[in-house]
Amino acid sequence: MDDKVDIANDENVMPHVCRACEARHGGICSVLSGSQLAALSKHSTRKTINAGTEVVGQGESVGSYSNILRGVVKLSKMMADGRQQIVGLQFAPDFLGRPFSPESSLTAEAATGTEICAFPRAVIERMIADTPGLEHRLYDQSLKELDEARDWMLTLGRKTAREKVASFLYMIATHIDPLADDGSAFDLPLSRADIADFLGLTIETVSRQMTKLRNDKIIHVENNRHVTVPDIERLNEAAGND
Amino acid sequence: MDDKVDIANDENVMPHVCRACEARHGGICSVLSGSQLAALSKHSTRKTINAGTEVVGQGESVGSYSNILRGVVKLSKMMADGRQQIVGLQFAPDFLGRPFSPESSLTAEAATGTEICAFPRAVIERMIADTPGLEHRLYDQSLKELDEARDWMLTLGRKTAREKVASFLYMIATHIDPLADDGSAFDLPLSRADIADFLGLTIETVSRQMTKLRNDKIIHVENNRHVTVPDIERLNEAAGND
DNA sequence: CGCCTGCTTGATGGACTTCAACATGTGTGG
DNA sequence: CCACACATGTTGAAGTCCATCAAGCAGGCG
Known part of the structure; x- marks a missing residue:
């Protein structure tokens, strides 16, 4: 009942869908316990997305976050007159979503055939609050993305x-x-x-x-x-x- | 002795130098307890930096992190042939430093007359590990910087x-x-x-x-x-x- | 086959860079 | 105080790189 779960026992709780999942190695799920995975997988849905299909639109409110299991997702921004700039590429097993922001400032679109595992916003955000290790993992990804973005600024500008x-x-x-x-x-x-x-x-x-x-x-x-x-x-x- | 400190009492422990400090409001210090501030301030040093002076050089190993108390710091990258791109500007009370990276991939230089409060790397990193609220605060800043970097990529590219x-x-x-x-x-x-x-x-x-x-x-x-x-x-x- | 979409290649023009001269402000020393 | 150097910013003329406009090519599909 409490969170002092026996580890071996805890591992047994791990959902079937997660056992063979790529996101367990390197993805955010790698920092979750078996029981957390079980709780999360109850609300998760796998989706296959065709190349060119929009996952989240610029300015839309975001209902869910996802793990990328396969494929490449492009993040882009568009100006009112149609000029467009891709501001990031995400590969498996990256986490897709901008925590703590109610609406997206950019568009996420599948660049190739892509498979994701989606969770409702609220579930993830509650789990972040309870699990320092998860927040650390997300912080790490955002630092990596920031490094990449700054590298790219040099490329774009100079x-x-x-x-x-x-x-x-x-x-x-x-x-x-x-x-x-x-x-x-x-x-x-x-x-x-x-x-x-x-x-x-x-x-x-x-x-x-x-x-x-x-x-x-x-x-x-x-x-x-x-x-x-x-x-x-x-x-x-x-x-x-x- | 342990960490169950009475709050009112804890506030009394707050160091003098921190009481009037801008970083206590909005800076990372705003999430620290009085006793943590006391521990941190033992190792902290205030520095005044003239415009144009380098704080950290590209490729240097980083010995300390800082809070910006006053002024503007520019973050830039340089190519081997001298072409340069500024990839970020930081204002008070931003945190200056890239946690979890032993060396800097960019140069930080004071753009104006600047005052910072510097702490040794190890002290901050230990405190991050102990204090989820601090890591959350830093995560928040890195998300903000990522949003700004991506906005700027649109500007640079299009x-x-x-x-x-x-x-x-x-x-x-x-x-x-x-x-x-x-x-x-x-x-x-x-x-x-x-x-x-x-x-x-x-x-x-x-x-x-x-x-x-x-x-x-x-x-x-x-x-x-x-x-x-x-x-x-x-x-x-x-x-x-x- | 005809039509589409994605990619390449060519010709022309324009936006920004490069090179250069000049202006303004500030500090230094005679 | 003026003369001078030096740093910072403005303005002009010429050149270059990339965008724009336009045509053609190759593969996929009804």
Whole structure:
């Protein structure tokens, strides 16, 4: 009844759906006890989201938070006249949502086919209040996102189009395939239009810089989406990071 | 001896230096008990920092965290060839430092004459571990900074030079003088060079856009630093926020 | 096949940078 | 007190990078 649960016993309480879940390793669920997982899973729903579908709209009130189980979610902001900027990409097993804010200041949209595990706002917020470890885990993610956002500000403000495109490719290469010290291949999770919105460029400029990087043998492209990087350090140089 | 301290008694323990301190209201110290303040103040040192002096350098290991008591601190990143981007501005009573990271990925420099209250890393980190309320307060600030960084990414990536300068002026006006619904006057905390580094522009472009905004009667400038805004809504429009 | 969507390539123009000169203010030393 | 250097900011002219406008290409699908 109280919270002094026997650990072994507690583990047995862990819901079936959570046992094989990716978010248990690295996601916020990794800091929850078996009984907490059980409580949470009662209110959670898994959803599959097609590429291009909006999860949360800019200015909408937010009813739920989620874990990303698979896929890539893009966070973007739009101006009244339609100009758009992608301000963040989130990968599994990131937590999706802005705690303590009743409405969203940005749009979250699936960039690829995506699977999420959604919980009602109130349940998560109560659990945050009760579980310092959970808040710590969320704080850690927000610090990571802040570091990434600031890195990206340097890219947006001071890099050339070529460096921007190279920076984007380098970021994707290291995120998708974290252990690729040398040689790396991946599918781009974003269309040219999305890449342009991420880099503050136009589609045409992105395309042109991609072909230039291809001509310079820094990348190799197949089917417009599949990229191989023979020497990741050369790409990093092209991105302006020395 | 233990932590069950009588509240009234606890308040009496509050150090003299903290009683009149701005950081007790709104700063992280606002969530600490009197005895915690006492423990912290034993290790704290007040410092006055002249404009232009570096507090922490990019890549340096960080020995201490601080509260900003007065002034404005700019956070910036620099590329190997000297290109620079300011990625954040911090005002009193913000907390200065990146918890859980042994070395800084950015440079912190006083933009104006600044006063800080510095604590050793270890003391703060131990106190964070013991005090959920403190971690929550820091989490809150990092969420606020993340929101600001993402707003700024839209500005850097998608706005014109005129809109960028107007956005900067609007941001300063609302930060310095939070209750100015209509009509507002302030001193710019940043030089033209700093503003350019903040906006991803050159000094000359900033200067030109300032004179255009002046000619359009959206702002009025005295002595290059003192700005008055007759109608804050017109400035907000010029910034592209409708 | 025809139409669509996503991507590439080319030609032109414009916004911002670069280079340069000039203005203003401030401190220093004769 | 003026002469001078130096830092900060403004203004002008020329050049460059990227956006815009426009056409064409390749793959998917009714």
